[in-house]
Structure formats: C-alpha cells, structure tokens
Amino acid sequence: MAEAIALIDCNDFYVSCERVFAPRLLGRPVVVLSNNDGCVISRSEEAKRLGIGMGAPYFKSRRVIEEHGVAVCSSNYELYGDMSRRVMCALREFAPEVDVYSIDEAFIRLGGRGGRGLEEQGLEIRKKVRAWTGIPVSVGIAPTKTLAKLAARHTRTETKSSGVLDLTGADVQEAVLGATEVREVWGVGPSHASLLNEAGISTARELRDADVRWVRRRLSVVAARIVEELRGVQCLPFEECPRARRSVTCSRSFGELTGSLEDLRDAVALYAERAAERLRRAGCAASVVTVFVLTDRHAAAPQYGNSATYELASPTDTTGELAWWAQRGLTQIYRRGYLYKKAGVILGGLRPAGALSMRTHGDEQFERARRAMRAVDALNRRHGRDTVRCGLPRAPDGRWPTKLLLRSPRYTTRLDEVLRV
DNA sequence: TCTGGGGTCCTAGGACCC
DNA sequence: TCTGGGGTCCTAGGACCC
Structure with missing residues (x-):
C-alpha cells in the first residue's frame, strides 16, 4: 500500500476542551471568546447553526447568544495548550x-x-x-x-x-x-x-x-x-522536527484606552517580560527588539501607530536587557494626545541561546544576569507564573488584567484548580 | 459601550553595485 | 535622436494560516 x-x-478545539471538564456543555451551543472577551474564536456545531460567525465580535452576537442560552467561555490557553500536548502524545502512539x-x-x-x-x-x-x-x-x-x-x-x-x-x-x-x-x-x-x-x-x-x-x-x-x-504532487514537506522559530511576539489590546506614558511603560514592561520568558523556553536569544503602539482603529478619535526597532550589538535572552530596549523604543514613539488601545513587543533575529557562551565569557555582569534568569524561570515554573517578576511593576499583574470573566479553571496545570468530584 | 493574538512567507520596488 | 544588463539586499505591505 x-x-x-x-x-x-480536533473538532472545535477550544469548545471541546471546555466540554471535557464540563459535561453540562455537551449537546448545547457553546462559544469561546478571545482576550478581553472580544471575539468568538471557537464555536460548537450548535452555535454555528445559530449563525454565530467565526471571529465575529462578541457584542454583535450577544443577542442571539442570550436568546438561545448559548454557553460562553473566556479563553483558557493554559488548558488548551496542555490538552493539545496530550492529543499530540496520543498521536505518537500511531x-x-x-x-x-x-x-x-x-x-x-x-x-x-x-x-x-x-x-x-x-x-x-x-x-x-x-x-x-x-x-x-x-x-x-x-x-x-x-x-x-x-x-x-x-x-x-x-x-x-x-x-x-x-x-x-x-x-x-x-x-x-x-x-x-x-x-x-x-x-x-x-x-x-x-x-x-x-x-x-x-x-x-x-x-x-x-x-x-x-x-x-x-x-x-x-x-x-x-x-x-x-494534483497529488507533494510540494509541502512532512516536517518531523518543528521548524526553528523566527520571532516571538507579546502584544495585547487593553481593557480600557489610555493616553499615559506611565501606563504604556507598565504594559510594555510586562510584554517584554512575557516575550523574554517564551524566548528562553524556546532556548533562543534575540538580536532584534521591536516595540509598537496603536490607537483604536475602530474609534473615530485621531489615529496613531508607530514602532521602533533596535538591532542589538550582541544577542541576549535576559529580561532586563530586552525590556530596556523596549522602553527606549517606547520613549521614541510615544506621542501625547492619543488614546492607545494596544501595544506589543516583538523579538527577532533569533538564534540558539547556546551560542551565548561566547559572550558570557569574560562578561561577568551578563553571566550573573543569565543565572538570575534561570533562577527566576525555575521559581515561576515551580510556584506559578509571576511568583517572581523582573523590575518594579506598579500593579502585581500589570495595570490591565485582561478581562477573562468567564474563564474555566486551568484543570490540568494548576493544582488549586483541579476538577473537584 | 463592546472588534484577539501569534505566526510565516512572498512580492514589489528602491537602493546600490559592477 | 535613440539612455545596458544583471545582480543583491533590504523593507513595507500583503496574503494567508490557526
């Protein structure tokens, strides 16, 4: 043969993940929302039949959702990511x-x-x-x-x-x-x-x-x-090994608009930290840092968007260094008088972090910073995200805790949120 | 009132080179 | 009268994916 x-x-993946732990969701229409409960990003078959569109703004479908008693979940990426790993593990059996x-x-x-x-x-x-x-x-x-x-x-x-x-x-x-x-x-x-x-x-x-x-x-x-x-001619190769990442982005829309540089500084600090964490988890270092800000493109207010990119003399994977460049960029592109909706940090020029030993050699400060990062990552892995944070954020979890009013428990990755029977 | 987040690759056009 | 030809690199923007 x-x-x-x-x-x-996986069928309607995010909805299916929710259903695994909440059987009351079986057989009825269910949707999962994006961050800030903004858009519908997963729908059960029943919800599709009600005409709720993929990627449609939540507020536009709200009436039909309420009329038909559609169950609504905020997104729970920790749960979905873990369920995804389980599915992939199962496939390796075949x-x-x-x-x-x-x-x-x-x-x-x-x-x-x-x-x-x-x-x-x-x-x-x-x-x-x-x-x-x-x-x-x-x-x-x-x-x-x-x-x-x-x-x-x-x-x-x-x-x-x-x-x-x-x-x-x-x-x-x-x-x-x-x-x-x-x-x-x-x-x-x-x-x-x-x-x-x-x-x-x-x-x-x-x-x-x-x-x-x-x-x-x-x-x-x-x-x-x-x-x-x-036509049956294979052009897309079967990729046994995951391809090397080219960039890492962390960006968010804010729960509410802000015009203040201080607010943006907090946000950018958090995004740089998150991006750096992901970078280290992937075993990479970055040599390009981009920061961007955007106003609300749906608003009638004056629009502004800009970004700043820095090419680093030598690659790094430490939060402090990456966050410093992000802040510097923010200072460059920030303009008073606009209401900002979104900001983000993009790390590029990725390469394996192993090559950093070249730089570490003879640079004691950098070596210390990297050891500190390893310790911080280990603590956060063990005791949960943000047990230790870098810098001095004004609020423990940033200024705008993303709105996730309807998020299900992280059943499989948080001990205090496991399913109770 | 309310519209996500994270990626990849390709193309066109300009700058520059010999 | 009559303006070469070929190449590389970079970037912004577009298109697409989930």
Missing part, C-alpha cells in the same frame, strides 16, 4: 513522527499496517484520541497535505460522516474536489478566492485543472504549489 498523509484535526501544524492539528504518515486499510486506521486514531483525551477529531487521508486538509474539512462538514475520509482514490477525489468551493482550499484566502472566481475558477477541481503558469503569474509561487498539491 502506498504511503499516505493523514491530517488529524506514528513515531508527528508533524504538529498548529495547536489543534497534526499530520502523520500512514502506511500499510498489518494489511489494514487507511480508513480503518483513521477510525482507530479517532477512537483512541477520544478515549485518551476526550477530544473528538476528524481525520483526512490523502497523497498530499493539501488534499488531506481538504478531506478532513469535508468529512467534518458532512452531516452523515464517520469523521474519517480516505481521499486516496481517484473517483472520490474527483467528487470531493468538485463539491469544494475554491475558497475552502487551504492557502486560498478571500483575496485569491475572488481573483480566481473572476477568472471562472470556483471549485477545488477547477483550480487543480487550471494552468499552473497562469496561477504562478497572477497569484504567487505558493498558489502554484497548491495547484500541484491538488
């Missing part, structure tokens, strides 16, 4: 190499295993992941990643479906591609979809059969690769 690629896609694509999706390779068919293997994966983690998944099986994505999506939207679709056969490919709109193809966004539609290409099958040179010219090389992938 020829090798095939399977995409395992294939040694798992290509983790996002928090709720992964590719694995499927071959002939003891003569069992691909669909049968897909059903077993689905059953086991469900049993071990409580998360329902869809499985798409095909010769390429793009076709596997298409298969998983198709089986999820079909009303009578086993949750598994084997798209390796020519006939089933023909039928499914013909029934899939081009804008549903992975990598085709709204802009490319309307361009393709104008050219008379409206289904995935028509895109597959389009002139690849024309697609290359009018869209991009990425789009040309999609065409090849739809």
Whole structure:
C-alpha cells in the first residue's frame, strides 16, 4: 500500500476542551471568546447553526447568544495548550513522527499496517484520541497535505460522516474536489478566492485543472504549489522536527484606552517580560527588539501607530536587557494626545541561546544576569507564573488584567484548580 | 459601550553595485 | 535622436494560516 498523509484535526478545539471538564456543555451551543472577551474564536456545531460567525465580535452576537442560552467561555490557553500536548502524545502512539501544524492539528504518515486499510486506521486514531483525551477529531487521508486538509474539512462538514475520509482514490477525489468551493482550499484566502472566481475558477477541481503558469503569474509561487498539491504532487514537506522559530511576539489590546506614558511603560514592561520568558523556553536569544503602539482603529478619535526597532550589538535572552530596549523604543514613539488601545513587543533575529557562551565569557555582569534568569524561570515554573517578576511593576499583574470573566479553571496545570468530584 | 493574538512567507520596488 | 544588463539586499505591505 502506498504511503499516505493523514491530517488529524480536533473538532472545535477550544469548545471541546471546555466540554471535557464540563459535561453540562455537551449537546448545547457553546462559544469561546478571545482576550478581553472580544471575539468568538471557537464555536460548537450548535452555535454555528445559530449563525454565530467565526471571529465575529462578541457584542454583535450577544443577542442571539442570550436568546438561545448559548454557553460562553473566556479563553483558557493554559488548558488548551496542555490538552493539545496530550492529543499530540496520543498521536505518537500511531506514528513515531508527528508533524504538529498548529495547536489543534497534526499530520502523520500512514502506511500499510498489518494489511489494514487507511480508513480503518483513521477510525482507530479517532477512537483512541477520544478515549485518551476526550477530544473528538476528524481525520483526512490523502497523497498530499493539501488534499488531506481538504478531506478532513469535508468529512467534518458532512452531516452523515464517520469523521474519517480516505481521499486516496481517484473517483472520490474527483467528487470531493468538485463539491469544494475554491475558497475552502487551504492557502486560498478571500483575496485569491475572488481573483480566481473572476477568472471562472470556483471549485477545488477547477483550480487543480487550471494552468499552473497562469496561477504562478497572477497569484504567487505558493498558489502554484497548491495547484500541484491538488494534483497529488507533494510540494509541502512532512516536517518531523518543528521548524526553528523566527520571532516571538507579546502584544495585547487593553481593557480600557489610555493616553499615559506611565501606563504604556507598565504594559510594555510586562510584554517584554512575557516575550523574554517564551524566548528562553524556546532556548533562543534575540538580536532584534521591536516595540509598537496603536490607537483604536475602530474609534473615530485621531489615529496613531508607530514602532521602533533596535538591532542589538550582541544577542541576549535576559529580561532586563530586552525590556530596556523596549522602553527606549517606547520613549521614541510615544506621542501625547492619543488614546492607545494596544501595544506589543516583538523579538527577532533569533538564534540558539547556546551560542551565548561566547559572550558570557569574560562578561561577568551578563553571566550573573543569565543565572538570575534561570533562577527566576525555575521559581515561576515551580510556584506559578509571576511568583517572581523582573523590575518594579506598579500593579502585581500589570495595570490591565485582561478581562477573562468567564474563564474555566486551568484543570490540568494548576493544582488549586483541579476538577473537584 | 463592546472588534484577539501569534505566526510565516512572498512580492514589489528602491537602493546600490559592477 | 535613440539612455545596458544583471545582480543583491533590504523593507513595507500583503496574503494567508490557526
């Protein structure tokens, strides 16, 4: 049996995570909101049927949510991240190499295993992941990643479906591609979809059969690769090892607007700290620091947005140094008289932190700072985030605790929040 | 009143070089 | 009359993903 690629896609992932620990949410419409309870970012099937849009502002769906008694959860990324790790662990039982694509999706390779068919293997994966983690998944099986994505999506939207679709056969490919709109193809966004539609290409099958040179010219090389992938030619490699990160961002919209530099300083200090923590967890050091501020683009008030970027003489992974540059940038770009909605810190020029020993050698101050970071990280890992903080924040948790009024307990990662029976 | 956060890659155009 | 040709690097902005 020829090798095939399977995409395992968790259904309505954030909602499903909430349901694992709160069975009262089963069978009823549920949505999960973004930070500040701003947008709907995950919906149960029941909620989708009520017409609640993906990414739609919460306040716009509020009426339908109240009318139909939709359960509403603030996002709980600690829980989702941990559940994701469990799902990926389960998948490793089926294939040694798992290509983790996002928090709720992964590719694995499927071959002939003891003569069992691909669909049968897909059903077993689905059953086991469900049993071990409580998360329902869809499985798409095909010769390429793009076709596997298409298969998983198709089986999820079909009303009578086993949750598994084997798209390796020519006939089933023909039928499914013909029934899939081009804008549903992975990598085709709204802009490319309307361009393709104008050219008379409206289904995935028509895109597959389009002139690849024309697609290359009018869209991009990425789009040309999609065409090849739809034809069954592998262009997107299976990635056994996670690719090296290129940047780390920490940014937030504020619960309320502010015009004060002091407020922005607090926010930027917190974001720099968070970004630096993530940087160290990834085992990286950064040599480029960017800080940005933005006003509320939805407001009628005067708009302003700016950023400052610094290239560091030598890379670092210490919070103090990174935060210093972020503050310096903030001083540069801050303008009085505007009401700010959002700020953020981006760390770039990433490289493995191991190479820092070059710099450490002979730089005692830097060496001390790095030892301090290791100690701080260890304490925070052991006793919970923000047990130790860097610098002197005005408020223990920043000025704007992100609004998370409806967040569920972090069942799997906080001892004081475990499920009580 | 109320619109998230974190990423990647590609392209076009300008600056600059020989 | 008649203005080369080819290359690299950088950046901003666009498009897409979840």
